[in-house]
Amino acid sequence: MADKTVTVEQIASPVRRQADQRATLIGLGLNKIRKQRTLKDTPEVRGMIYKIRHLVRVVGEQ
Structure with missing residues (x-):
């Protein structure tokens, strides 16, 4: 069974x-x-995305 992934994109500075x-x-590997x-797609990554949800958007999930 493959690991689930989530793709995030930085949308703000x-x-x-x-x-x-x-x-x-x-920490998420975003800088531009x-x-x-x-x-x-782990609870830790989801928590990081939630913390900066105003700076990133989720592009896709698998």
Whole structure:
């Protein structure tokens, strides 16, 4: 059985945001607007996405 994945895209800049939000973006592997990353769909990753939901969007899930 294959691991489930989630693809996220950065849609906003972390400029003038709290340092922990910037660190969360970097933790997800995002650092530029329009950059996409495909990550394992785990509760930890979902929590990170939820924390910065105003800076990213979920493009797809598998």
